[in-house]
Amino acid sequence: MSDNYTQIGKSVPRIDALEKVTGRAMYTGDLKFPNMLVGKLLLSPHAHARIKNIDTSEAEKLPGVKAVITHKDVPPIKYGLSPARWDETIFCVDKVRFVGDKIAAVAAVDEETVYKALKLIKVDYEVLPAVFDAFEAMKEGAPQIFEEYPGNINTEINQNFGDVDKAFKEAYYVRTDRFDGQRTYQCPIEPHATIAYWEGPRVTVYSSIQSVHYLQYYLSKVLDMKMGDIRVLKTYVGGGFGGKLDPSGLDFSAVVLSKKTGRPVKMFFDREEMFFNNRGRHAQFMELTTGVTKEGKILGVHANFVMDGGAYTGLGVASAYYAGALLTVLYDFDNYKFDMLRVVTNLPPCGAQRGHGQPQPRYAFESHLDNIAEHLKIDPLEIRIINARKPGTVTVNGFKVDSYGLKEALEKAREISGWRDKKGKLPSGQGIGVGNGGFVSGAGYPIYRTDLPHSVATIKVTDDGTSAILYTGAVEIGQGSDTVLCQMAAEAMGYRYENMKIVAADTDLAAHDFGAYASRQTLMSGAAAKQAGEEVKKLILETAAEIMDVSPAELDCKEGIVFIKANPETTKTFAEVARTYFVKNGQLIGRGSYRPPKLGGAHKGSAVGTSPAYSAATQIAEVQIDQETGEVEVKEAWDVHDCGFVVNPALLHGQVHGAFYMGMGESIWEEVLFDQNGKLLNGNLAEYRLPTALDMPPVASELVDTVDPNAPWGVKEVGEGATTPTMGCISNAIYDAIGVRVKNLPLTYEKIWRAIKEK
Amino acid sequence: MQVIVDKSGVKRYLVTLNINGDSYTRVVRANTMLVNFLREEINMTGTKKGCELGDCGSCTVLMDGKPVNSCIVLAVEADGHQITTIEGVAQNDKLDRIQESFVENAAIQCGYCTPGMVLSAKALLTENPHPTEQEVREAIAGNLCRCTGYVNIVKAIMDASGEQ
Numbered sequence: 001m002s003d004n005y006t007q008i009g010k011s012v013p014r015i016d017a018l019e020k021v022t023g024r025a026m027y028t029g030d031l032k033f034p035n036m037l038v039g040k041l042l043l044s045p046h047a048h049a050r051i052k053n054i055d056t057s058e059a060e061k062l063p064g065v066k067a068v069i070t071h072k073d074v075p076p077i078k079y080g081l082s083p084a085r086w087d088e089t090i091f092c093v094d095k096v097r098f099v100g101d102k103i104a105a106v107a108a109v110d111e112e113t114v115y116k117a118l119k120l121i122k123v124d125y126e127v128l129p130a131v132f133d134a135f136e137a138m139k140e141g142a143p144q145i146f147e148e149y150p151g152n153i154n155t156e157i158n159q160n161f162g163d164v165d166k167a168f169k170e171a172y173y174v175r176t177d178r179f180d181g182q183r184t185y186q187c188p189i190e191p192h193a194t195i196a197y198w199e200g201p202r203v204t205v206y207s208s209i210q211s212v213h214y215l216q217y218y219l220s221k222v223l224d225m226k227m228g229d230i231r232v233l234k235t236y237v238g239g240g241f242g243g244k245l246d247p248s249g250l251d252f253s254a255v256v257l258s259k260k261t262g263r264p265v266k267m268f269f270d271r272e273e274m275f276f277n278n279r280g281r282h283a284q285f286m287e288l289t290t291g292v293t294k295e296g297k298i299l300g301v302h303a304n305f306v307m308d309g310g311a312y313t314g315l316g317v318a319s320a321y322y323a324g325a326l327l328t329v330l331y332d333f334d335n336y337k338f339d340m341l342r343v344v345t346n347l348p349p350c351g352a353q354r355g356h357g358q359p360q361p362r363y364a365f366e367s368h369l370d371n372i373a374e375h376l377k378i379d380p381l382e383i384r385i386i387n388a389r390k391p392g393t394v395t396v397n398g399f400k401v402d403s404y405g406l407k408e409a410l411e412k413a414r415e416i417s418g419w420r421d422k423k424g425k426l427p428s429g430q431g432i433g434v435g436n437g438g439f440v441s442g443a444g445y446p447i448y449r450t451d452l453p454h455s456v457a458t459i460k461v462t463d464d465g466t467s468a469i470l471y472t473g474a475v476e477i478g479q480g481s482d483t484v485l486c487q488m489a490a491e492a493m494g495y496r497y498e499n500m501k502i503v504a505a506d507t508d509l510a511a512h513d514f515g516a517y518a519s520r521q522t523l524m525s526g527a528a529a530k531q532a533g534e535e536v537k538k539l540i541l542e543t544a545a546e547i548m549d550v551s552p553a554e555l556d557c558k559e560g561i562v563f564i565k566a567n568p569e570t571t572k573t574f575a576e577v578a579r580t581y582f583v584k585n586g587q588l589i590g591r592g593s594y595r596p597p598k599l600g601g602a603h604k605g606s607a608v609g610t611s612p613a614y615s616a617a618t619q620i621a622e623v624q625i626d627q628e629t630g631e632v633e634v635k636e637a638w639d640v641h642d643c644g645f646v647v648n649p650a651l652l653h654g655q656v657h658g659a660f661y662m663g664m665g666e667s668i669w670e671e672v673l674f675d676q677n678g679k680l681l682n683g684n685l686a687e688y689r690l691p692t693a694l695d696m697p698p699v700a701s702e703l704v705d706t707v708d709p710n711a712p713w714g715v716k717e718v719g720e721g722a723t724t725p726t727m728g729c730i731s732n733a734i735y736d737a738i739g740v741r742v743k744n745l746p747l748t749y750e751k752i753w754r755a756i757k758e759k
Numbered sequence: 760m761q762v763i764v765d766k767s768g769v770k771r772y773l774v775t776l777n778i779n780g781d782s783y784t785r786v787v788r789a790n791t792m793l794v795n796f797l798r799e800e801i802n803m804t805g806t807k808k809g810c811e812l813g814d815c816g817s818c819t820v821l822m823d824g825k826p827v828n829s830c831i832v833l834a835v836e837a838d839g840h841q842i843t844t845i846e847g848v849a850q851n852d853k854l855d856r857i858q859e860s861f862v863e864n865a866a867i868q869c870g871y872c873t874p875g876m877v878l879s880a881k882a883l884l885t886e887n888p889h890p891t892e893q894e895v896r897e898a899i900a901g902n903l904c905r906c907t908g909y910v911n912i913v914k915a916i917m918d919a920s921g922e923q
Contacts, residue, residue, distance in 0.1 A: 017862040020870030020879065021854065023805020023845030189809045189817055189905050190871040238807070238871030239905050271810040478869025478906050650865035654907055658868065659910030685814035685903060693896040693909040738881035 006559050007491040008484075008713060011650035015483045015502060016236070016476065027208070028208045029193035033264040036195070037066055037315075039112045039257050040267065041249050042104040042121050047346040047678030048130035048143060051094060051103070051123060059106060059120040064113035068121065071106045074256055075224045079247075081447055085154065085313040087146055088349075090252040096125070097145055097311035098348050099277025099678045107265050130346035132678050134285065134308040137343050145311060145344045154309055155320045155342035158604060161328075161396040162335030164291075167300025167470070171291025172752060177368045178287045180744035181360030182671040183308070185280035186353050187690060189270060190238020196254035197264035203255050204231045207248075210240040210475050211515025212505045218247040219255060221449030226633040233506035237477040241662070242352035243278040244477070245517050246314045262391035275672065275683035279351030282307040282319055282342075286364040290373045296376050296383040300335030303327055303361065309342045312349040316342060318447065318608055319350065322357030325609030327365060328395040330406060330616065331387035332435050346678050352467060353516065354662060355439065358661035363667075363745065366435040367729025370735065380732065381419055385410050388436075391706075398601025399609055403706040406436065406616035406643030412704055413618040417638040422622070423736070430635075432622045433732025437724025441644075441708075441717035444599035444610030449744060453595045454520070456511040457528035459489055459536050461588040466577025467499045473513025474525035475505040479719050480651035481521045482617050488526045488712065489646055492533025493590070494540065494557030495574055512658045519717030522647060524594050530712040531592030533577040539588060544572050544579040545585060560652040573589065597710075615717045616642040619660065621697075623733040630753025632734060634669055634697045639725075641701070644708045644716030656701040656722045663726020665691045671746050719735045760838055780845025785834075793829035793837050794818040797844060799810070800834075805845035805874050807841070809903070816902035819875035820844050826882040828901070845874035846893040848881060857881055860919035868906030875902050880916045889921050 019025040056068040071091040076084040091102050106117045129143040136142055137152040145152055168174045188208075195206040203225075209215050212232040220227040237244065243454055250267040258265040287304040300617040303324050309316045324338035353409075373383040388407040393401050413434070414420065422432045446454065458471040469490045476482040486500035503510050513525050527632055544562040545552040548570070556565050560574040581588045599610035621637045639656050646652050673681040682688045707714030727745060735741050740755045760892055762821060778801065780858045785800050794811075797820070798801045806829055809817035813831040814823045820829045821843035825908035857880050860866070867873050876899060883898035890898070895916045896909070904912060 011865065013862050014865070014867060016870065018854075018866050020873050022859050023803075023856045023874045025870050026804060027807070027871065029808070030798070032802075187905055188869070188871075189815060189903060190807070190869065192810065236870060239869040241905070271812065271814075478871075479799055480868070632782050650911075654865050654868060654911055657908035657910040658906045662905070684812055685810045686812065690903050690905065692900045692903065693913060694900045695908045696896075699908065699910055734811075 005491055007487045008647045011648055012483065012487060012497050014480060015486055018680055023275055026237055027190055027236045028195060028206050028234065029268055031206060033195065033197060035550040036264040036266055037107040037109060037261060038111050038114050039105055039254060039265045040109040040118060041102050041253060042118050043273065044099060044103055046096055046125055046127055047099050048128040049125035051092060051096065051127060052126055054104065055122040055125040056104065056124065059117040062113065062117050062120060064109040065106060065117045067257050068117065069253065069256055069260065075222065077222050077224060079218060079222045080313045081315050083318050085146065088312045088314065090249065098346050099347055099680065101311065102249040105257055107257040107261055130678055132345055132674060134343040134345060135308050135518050137345050145346060149344055152344045153311055153341050154344045155317050155340065155618065157320060157324065157338060157340040157604060159324065159338040159397065160607065162300065164300040164302050164335045164337040166293040167335035171299050172294040174289060174291040174362065175372050175375065176287060176289040177371055178743065179367055179612065181284040182664050182745045183280060183283045183350065183541055184353065184670045185278045185672055186241035186243035187688065188239030188241060188243055188748045191269045191274050192244060192248055193266065193268040194248060194250040194254040195264060195266045196258040198259055202229045202231065203258065205251060205255060206233060206235065206246040207251055208237050208244055210235055210245045210477055210517055212475065213473055213512060213513040213514055215247055215251060216507045217448065219251065220643055222252060223255060231508040234475065237475065239729045240477040240516060241354045242356065242517065243280065243326045246279050246351050246649060248277050266623055267358035271685060272680065272683035275680055276348045279305055279314055280350055280672065281353040282309060282316065282350040284323060284360040286361055288364055288368045290368060290372060292372055292376065293482065296373065296378045296386050298331055298333040298387050301327065301333060301416050302337040305340045305604065307342045309344050310347040311344060314349055315351040319352060319357035321608035323361050324413065325397060326358045327361055328397050329399060329401060329614055330389060330438060332389045332393060333553055334396055347674060355720045356518065359663065359724045359727060362437050362724045363612060363727035363731060364759065367731045367741065370732045379423065381410060381414050384436055398606055400599065401614050402710055403644060403708040404614060404616055404708045405704040408704040409616055409618040409640040409642050412636050412702060413620050413640040414701060416702060417620040419620060425426040429625050429627050429737055431735065432433050432620060432736025433729045433736055435725035435728030435732060436618050437721055438614055438616040439519050439717055439721030439724060440609065440611030441523040441615060441711065442611055443518040444596050445516055445607040452512065453593045455513045455524040455528040455594040457525065457532040457592045458511050459493065459532045459590040461536060461578045463582050465500055465575030468493065468495060469501045470529060471503045471510045472525055472529060473505060473510050473515065474521045475516040477516050479516065479655060480515065480648065481525065483651060484522055484647040485525055485529045489529040489533045492530045493536045496560045499560065519720040522715050522717065523711045527712045528592035528595035532568065532590040535590035536588060539581060540574060540577050544577045547572060547577065547580060594716050604755065608643050613708040613716045614646065615721040617721055617725050621729045621733045623730065623737055625734065625737045625752060627756055630749040630756065632749065632752060634664055634730065636697050637699045639699060639722060640704060641718055641722060642704045643718040645714040646703065647715060651686045652718050653701040655718045659700050659719065659722030660726055661691060661696055663723045664730060666746065667727045667730040668746050669746065688700050760835060774834055776837050776840065776842055777787050778842045779828060781843060787834040789835060791834040793832040793834050796834040797829060803844050803846050807871055807874060809871065816875045816879065817872055819878045819902060821878055821882055824882060824885060826879050843878065848877060857884065858914065859917045860915040864911045864915035864918060866907065866911040866915035872902055872904040876904065876912055884920055892917060
């Protein structure tokens, strides 16, 4: 890594740290506007029912109620991700499809009145038979949830690369395993809130959202408005993890209620409503067949998956493709078949959760690979080294992988964890396991068809040159994008991070960007910020050249000082040069724009999984099992990440800690549960068991050096990729400890206890 | 506590809370929660709402120095008590050592749990200036964080300990 950088590669404090640590940071729910009303959604109590009539008259009569809206008050426009699966409307029209489906919305003077009004809305339902299991839903005679999805199959994928049957015939050993995943939720600690108000024909929408652009797009499409008449912005966002990417019913309703009442309207979800609306991780049912040589080299893989989508599609079609697409990246094999059925059921819809579609298949594959290694009597870490993808290769399904440090990550993880002294040598009840993962550094294509650039950035230097403002549509949700983008802009400008300000994620005041998903912002928003910074620097050097009577090529600028390269003692400050530019030419502005090159193959679904760069990670965990109770303690964990050049090491390691934490929760404790009528059983933070500080082991987070040629300064992602190896490594550690495989997530104490008893 | 009956016969209560050293007198309902008193009545939105069930700890404030979930404390229960919120931790824009340590140790991500974490840490270190790591973990076990895995938060509190 180059030491010539002055602003990047450094753990500067977060740009928003002071605001957050003093409680001054205002999240959407903290904002108040004069004359503001409070709004809430009425949600369905039934999992599947025909709506015969909705009577809002009593609610409307209640003093303090200012508006009640249902499907009759909004355009009948369907939305979703891909046009073939636009299956959702703002409010249910003829049917409800899960407990928590959206029926109506109320705006009133205060919260108490809103809740009273919700109770006064009379809905006549004809309750229909419902189905809560993906396999039951596919059976003949099962309740049909959508007319357009016969057999309740909403997405069917059949991809075939190379010749898997031939590979299996030639293999020394072919093994099939089935693993099941569970439904989990993102559970950001900030519940979603939205505020909307109108000024003439334009509406302003504050939302806890991961992409201001996509929300602006969806509002425009569904409410039949011009995008230019909609301003979407966010203040601080208290975590997202994918749960704040799909538009929520709050966003649409707040806009409509605010229009109807002529007043600002604030809407919010309580914690249980978050569970209905968060669009968490799909439960996947994963059968894997793999053929290997005697030496453990993978020849071919068949992934045969089913996923429970819940009602509606949203981003779920992308989840289905991601589940299989990225299985080809980590290990190099030439034959691959991927079959997937995404099934709709009468449960809350699922969507994108950290690692999007991939963590459960990764869990399945990493567990499966350990089973294969055991049969072949090969060390599990060694079989991964044998198969690890090499840099500069192309996957069988068409992804070009340039930098790739998986082998180095495995070797380093083996070293720092003491693997060789521990694997197979720990006392009974203790175990160690390894798992690999990785992710895209931004998706190669946007989530709807458009030719817009993926990221745009503008930098304005203030009139006196003493500070500069980065305008970006990138969305800070806690991951640190505001900070690293300012570091990157300052580096490119030859300026100082401390003098940077940022205006981000505001469709009026900032610049366009697709937002925070697919681990994209450091690479993509960073590329635009870098280009904008380079333009500022070019103008600064040209102006300084005139003042200093030299050619621009003889000059450089670092940390806010312009100097003659051959004679670094001769300097001008960035600020005085910038001021001179301003006086002569007007505002000093730099612009940048980023669009990935055309990526991917030609097969159906080839866009999903494409990326300019791929991260890789190895995690190792050590566990202790209480053989009397099945209780699992994760004692220690090691993560070695290949995430390219690191802009801010402290923020990066923070992402790894949080990703491991989330993966550990999903491995052992987290699961959303429903009763036989589809009602949530644990829609709260006591019974949906996020790990606490007492559950979290020490995590050693280390790096391997790679520099990706397709990224600004060679950066790659970390935020999502680091959560993908965790379930596999914990599954393998538990197997090592007890010698029997629990094959469905979460790997609870009870399941482990039963497995030990039945051994 | 003075009771006021409104025209429809509903009782209201006149309460005086001492918040960050200042007195605030307001008329509240019997069911007004302390978190809503802080956020709605006196506009102190640094105290966050994450669950309203006492599960997540985002709304942690100190009542007479002890950490409480302000979403399950009634405003009438807090009448006459000393409340410290996140707005009262820094003095005249000078950060408390715990706050400085959170910034230095990259213990903040989305920031939503941060006010509650800082106050739980404050209560711990006031009571026990030299806690073990286990004691730190126990003290913040009621504060859920979804971003950090608590790693840097524990480090920040340990770093700040002994200096209170």
